[in-house]
Amino acid sequence: MGNSKLYKGSLHTIILKLLEENGKMYGYEITQKVKEITNGELNITEGALYPALHKLEAEDLLDVEVAKVDNRLRKYYKLTEKGSKETVNKLKELENYIRNMQVLVNPNWSIE
Amino acid sequence: MKLTTAQIQTIDEYLQRSGVTYWDVRVELLDHFIEAVEAKLTTTTLSFDEALMEVTIAFGNDIQERHLINSDRTEVIFSGIFSNNKGFKEVEEEKRKQNRKQYLKLLVKQVKENFTRLQFYADYICFALMVYITFQYYTKLGFVAVGIWLTVDIFRTLMVVGKYQKFTRDSLRGEMSSKVISVFLGITINMFGFIFAARGLEAKQLFWVMLSIILFYPVIKASLSIHKKIFNEYKKYKEIVSV
Numbered sequence: 001m002g003n004s005k006l007y008k009g010s011l012h013t014i015i016l017k018l019l020e021e022n023g024k025m026y027g028y029e030i031t032q033k034v035k036e037i038t039n040g041e042l043n044i045t046e047g048a049l050y051p052a053l054h055k056l057e058a059e060d061l062l063d064v065e066v067a068k069v070d071n072r073l074r075k076y077y078k079l080t081e082k083g084s085k086e087t088v089n090k091l092k093e094l095e096n097y098i099r100n101m102q103v104l105v106n107p108n109w110s111i112e
Numbered sequence: 113m114k115l116t117t118a119q120i121q122t123i124d125e126y127l128q129r130s131g132v133t134y135w136d137v138r139v140e141l142l143d144h145f146i147e148a149v150e151a152k153l154t155t156t157t158l159s160f161d162e163a164l165m166e167v168t169i170a171f172g173n174d175i176q177e178r179h180l181i182n183s184d185r186t187e188v189i190f191s192g193i194f195s196n197n198k199g200f201k202e203v204e205e206e207k208r209k210q211n212r213k214q215y216l217k218l219l220v221k222q223v224k225e226n227f228t229r230l231q232f233y234a235d236y237i238c239f240a241l242m243v244y245i246t247f248q249y250y251t252k253l254g255f256v257a258v259g260i261w262l263t264v265d266i267f268r269t270l271m272v273v274g275k276y277q278k279f280t281r282d283s284l285r286g287e288m289s290s291k292v293i294s295v296f297l298g299i300t301i302n303m304f305g306f307i308f309a310a311r312g313l314e315a316k317q318l319f320w321v322m323l324s325i326i327l328f329y330p331v332i333k334a335s336l337s338i339h340k341k342i343f344n345e346y347k348k349y350k351e352i353v354s355v
Contacts, residue, residue: 027140028147046144047172047199051206058210060217068352072120072146073139 007042011052013094014044016061016079016087024065024078027053053077061086113153115146119160123149126164130173130197134284136346137204141171165193172199204284211288215338222334232333240326247322258325259303262332266297269336273343283346289339296332 007014018033019025025033030053031044056062061083065076079087115123123145124138132138145167152163169175173195179188226232239261247254270293273279273286280290 026143028144032151045172046167046170047202050140050203054203054207054210058213066349066352069143070114070146071353072143073349073353074143075140 008048010094011044011048012056013087013090015049015052015056015077016083016090019062019077019079020084020087024076026074026076030077056083113150115150115153119149120146122160123164127200130168130195130200132200132204133281134204134287135282135350136284136286137207139349141200141203165195168195168199172202173197207284208288211285215285215288215292218338219331219334222337223330226330226334226337232330235333236329239329243322243326247318251318254322255303259300262296262300262303265332265336266293266300269293269339272340279343279346283342285342286339286346289335289342292335293339296335 014034015030018030022033027046027049031046031049034042034044053062057064057077060080062077063080063083065078067074067076120142124142127138127141127145132141145164148167148170149160149163152158152166153160156163158166165175175193175195178194181188242257242261243254246257280286
């Protein structure tokens with residue numbers, strides 16, 4: 001499937017969901033986690049990931065923690081309280097979207 | 113496979129040459145590049161340069177081969193592989209955009225925070241009284257007093273930060289904060305210019321000028337506090353990596 005444009009609109013939701021499950025994560029870790037979960041089917045490009053992370057940070061949905069790792073700095077992202085609430089909303093939105101697409105594309109198939 | 117210090121240095125210099133000049137943007141990309149290149153060297157047979165190029169492409173940069181023609185136009189010579197740095201520019205531009213949004217929020221937060229401090233109230237009352245009294249008695253003196261007060265305040269902040277000459281060139285947040293302060297410094301310096309313009313001002317106009325200065329004072333103070341905070345954060349992180 002590779003990098004379908006269909007995934008683009010869901011990037012923020014993917015990031016929020018991953019952080020909800022894993023606590024704090026750094027950029028490279030996020031790309032690898034997505035690859036691992038989807039068995040390499042979905043590949044988040046770095047060029048899309050960092051602008052998305054910076055946007056979520058500016059919207060106060062993510063908090064940044066800086067730590068020293070191997071004599072360099074690493075930026076860890078974690079959900080803020082507002083981010084946790086937004087994750088629930090975004091996931092609900094995505095679920096509804098998938099449900100509606102199902103009905104439109106294949107009415108006999110169900111994710112339930 | 114862990115990268116050597118020399119290889120990490122190479123990546124850092126490569127990022128700087130590729131236009132990722134701001135340290136606060138580069139620090140995150142550098143960590144990503146190191147992790148990604150290390151993983152590629154461990155799991156594939158790619159060389160360091162090839163791994164570096166693959167990560168560059170993953171950032172949305174286009175890679176092009178460039179060729180030169182020799183002087184007698186008989187031979188095409190391969191001159192190297194170049195990246196257009198499109199992806200890096202996009203990351204930096206988005207960061208700049210988000211910084212602007214964050215700065216406005218920070219400014220509002222800092223103004224509110226200042227109003228919870230007794231020291232700020234004392235400072236603000238002194239400033240407002242000084243503006244009110246000087247303008248009442250002698251308009252020209254009012255502008256001079258405001259100009260001197262604000263110039264001293266701004267320069268006191270710049271002196272603290274000034275020891276680190278690289279700060280505003282090195283930090284995207286620092287650069288933005290400096291620009292805001294420069295605007296305020298420009299307005300302040302123009303205060304002295306008002307000495308001549310004030311001659312034609314009526315009492316009502318003068319009242320509005322005076323009120324604007326008093327109302328705007330907390331915003332200037334907040335911008336100075338933010339500049340110091342951004343600088344302290346920058347200094348802290350720089351010290352962490354240098355230890």
